Amino acid sequence: MTSTLKKYFEISSIKIIVLSFVGLVSFVGIWALVMVFIDKSSILSQFGPIDGASAFWDLMTTDETYIHITASLKRIVVGMLFAIVTGVPLGFLLGTIKLFELTSTAVFQFLRMISPLSWTPLAIILFGVGDSPVYFLIAIGAIWPIALNTAESIGRLNRGWLLVSKTLGASPFESFRKVVWPATRPGILLGIRLAVGLAWIILVPAEMLGVDSGLGYYILDTRDRFEYSELIAAIIIIGILGLILDILTRVLLSSRQH
Amino acid sequence: MDSIAVKIDNGSKEYFKKSNRTKVFEDLNLEVRNNEILILLGPSGCGKSTLLRIIAKLEKLTTGTITETGNSQIGMVFQEPLLYPWLTAEENVQLGLDFSNNSKAKVDNNSIELLKEFGIDQVANSFPNELSGGQAQRVTFARTLIVDPGMILLDEPFAALDPNTRSHLQDWLLEIKEKRNLTIVLVTHDVEEALRLADRIVLMCPNPSKITKTWDISSLKNSGEFDHNKIKKEILQNYGPTPLALEELAQ
Ligand SMILES: Nc1ncnc2c1ncn2[C@@H]1O[C@H](COP(=O)(O)OP(=O)(O)OP(=O)(O)O)[C@@H](O)[C@H]1O
Ligand SMILES: [Mg+2]
Numbered sequence: 479m480t481s482t483l484k485k486y487f488e489i490s491s492i493k494i495i496v497l498s499f500v501g502l503v504s505f506v507g508i509w510a511l512v513m514v515f516i517d518k519s520s521i522l523s524q525f526g527p528i529d530g531a532s533a534f535w536d537l538m539t540t541d542e543t544y545i546h547i548t549a550s551l552k553r554i555v556v557g558m559l560f561a562i563v564t565g566v567p568l569g570f571l572l573g574t575i576k577l578f579e580l581t582s583t584a585v586f587q588f589l590r591m592i593s594p595l596s597w598t599p600l601a602i603i604l605f606g607v608g609d610s611p612v613y614f615l616i617a618i619g620a621i622w623p624i625a626l627n628t629a630e631s632i633g634r635l636n637r638g639w640l641l642v643s644k645t646l647g648a649s650p651f652e653s654f655r656k657v658v659w660p661a662t663r664p665g666i667l668l669g670i671r672l673a674v675g676l677a678w679i680i681l682v683p684a685e686m687l688g689v690d691s692g693l694g695y696y697i698l699d700t701r702d703r704f705e706y707s708e709l710i711a712a713i714i715i716i717g718i719l720g721l722i723l724d725i726l727t728r729v730l731l732s733s734r735q736h
Numbered sequence: 737m738d739s740i741a742v743k744i745d746n747g748s749k750e751y752f753k754k755s756n757r758t759k760v761f762e763d764l765n766l767e768v769r770n771n772e773i774l775i776l777l778g779p780s781g782c783g784k785s786t787l788l789r790i791i792a793k794l795e796k797l798t799t800g801t802i803t804e805t806g807n808s809q810i811g812m813v814f815q816e817p818l819l820y821p822w823l824t825a826e827e828n829v830q831l832g833l834d835f836s837n838n839s840k841a842k843v844d845n846n847s848i849e850l851l852k853e854f855g856i857d858q859v860a861n862s863f864p865n866e867l868s869g870g871q872a873q874r875v876t877f878a879r880t881l882i883v884d885p886g887m888i889l890l891d892e893p894f895a896a897l898d899p900n901t902r903s904h905l906q907d908w909l910l911e912i913k914e915k916r917n918l919t920i921v922l923v924t925h926d927v928e929e930a931l932r933l934a935d936r937i938v939l940m941c942p943n944p945s946k947i948t949k950t951w952d953i954s955s956l957k958n959s960g961e962f963d964h965n966k967i968k969k970e971i972l973q974n975y976g977p978t979p980l981a982l983e984e985l986a987q
Binding site for chain 2: 632636639640642643644645646647648649652656657660661
């Protein structure tokens with residue numbers, strides 16, 4: 479694990495860190511500059527970075543914020559678990575059974591192109607209100623990158639590798655554990671990484687429907703209270719958490735073993 | 737010495753794909769004797785690799801019988817190295833010891849010693865894409881031999897190597913064969929390689945493939961009747977009208 483961390487941070491050298499920082503600062507600078515030209519009486523003037531930053535610090539010291547963050551993260555975790563336990567086996571089937579792949583590809587490509595949020599009414603009819611429809615919406619969006627990347631990694635598996643393990647005396651289970659799994663793991667992990675990013679994007683609008691916690695809910699709540707600087711702060715939190723989630727999945731799911 | 741390790745009687749092999757039927761070989765009779773190097777020689781597509789896969793029990797004959805008397809494992813070195821790219825050279829070699837079938841070999845064999853014996857210990861921690869062709873081939877041999885097979889099947893193991901490395905590894909193969917009492921079936925296109933390594937040479941010709949002729953090289957050598965050029969000419973004359981054979985014959 480530590481070596482993975484090292485490898486990851488070796489790639490992002492000082493130069494990259496400095497340039498990223500410069501980019502972020504310029505972005506906020508331009509944002510502040512645009513705000514200067516906005517009429518103080520307009521609602522838009524409350525969407526500036528300075529108000530947002532101070533609201534951000536206020537929020538970070540409020541317990542309630544963490545309740546929303548925890549609720550959101552829990553939904554991501556549960557939704558992703560559903561997506562993984564269905565997506566990986568589905569990918570294995572797609573990658574192994576040619577006939578299944580041929581018959582199902584059109585259907586899956588079709589389903590994949592539907593925005594997960596289109597399922598909202600159905601999700602609510604099926605699961606009522608509460609966490610369950612949110613899990614469903616996340617899972618149904620996240621399943622495709624996982625299934626398709628799993629299937630692709632199985633397609634790339636060299637059949638010869640399995641003949642080798644067989645002549646070395648491996649049982650089918652041993653061949654799976656020592657050959658199929660390490661060979662397909664990078665593809666599966668890549669699929670999960672892409673899925674986490676997607677899940678995070680689906681989460682916020684999904685939480686705007688019928689739940690009373692989470693960052694998506696919180697955005698609507700600030701709007702209803704006309705607390706626009708808090709709204710900006712919530713958006714900042716969503717962005718930062720998304721970034722952390724992405725870095726974490728990259729590090730944790732890094733496919734290098736050595 | 738001459739006891740039989742594998743015997744194929746009236747073997748035939750066909751592949752069925754959709755409406756297509758490929759007859760690879762028919763009426764094939766072959767025996768592999770213990771502790772010999774049997775060379776399978778023949779032009780491309782005549783079914784040499786298929787025959788090796790059948791001996792290795794990776795595939796079945798369509799008709800006919802195959803009898804294997806030895807009870808030890810059969811190792812195979814394939815036409816491509818097929819090293820596992822996510823494992824280092826040493827881990828590739830060790831892999832077979834993780835399989836429960838080979839718990840005895842695990843006690844007897846040590847991958848680092850094997851790597852040393854094969855002259856590749858300095859690349860133990862390299863990944864397959866960092867190895868030269870010759871090194872990769874030695875690693876595949878070590879991977880095959882660590883589980884103590886009594887017989888190894890080699891599918892054109894030296895074809896992709898430069899002439900120097902090839903000749904070096906041919907000598908090396910003869911050495912490890914003696915040291916480990918191996919029975920070897922080796923497939924090649926290369927008549928010189930066949931003459932250099934063989935105890936016996938079996939020539940296959942295509943369409944439909946059969947065994948055309950067999951030369952017992954070691955008994956010819958023992959009786960002092962071995963004439964390199966004469967046998968080479970005989971082989972090339974029976975090789976079938978491939979450009980390679982005609983070219984070599986003209987020389
Ligand atoms: N799995 C398979 N399905 C269908 N046909 C096959 C299969 N494997 C081999 N064949 C066919 O069987 C014939 C013999 O193939 P094989 O690979 O055994 O030849 P070979 O003598 O090893 O050739 P080369 O010297 O080029 O390696 C070829 O016509 C090939 O197309
Ligand atoms: Mg072949």
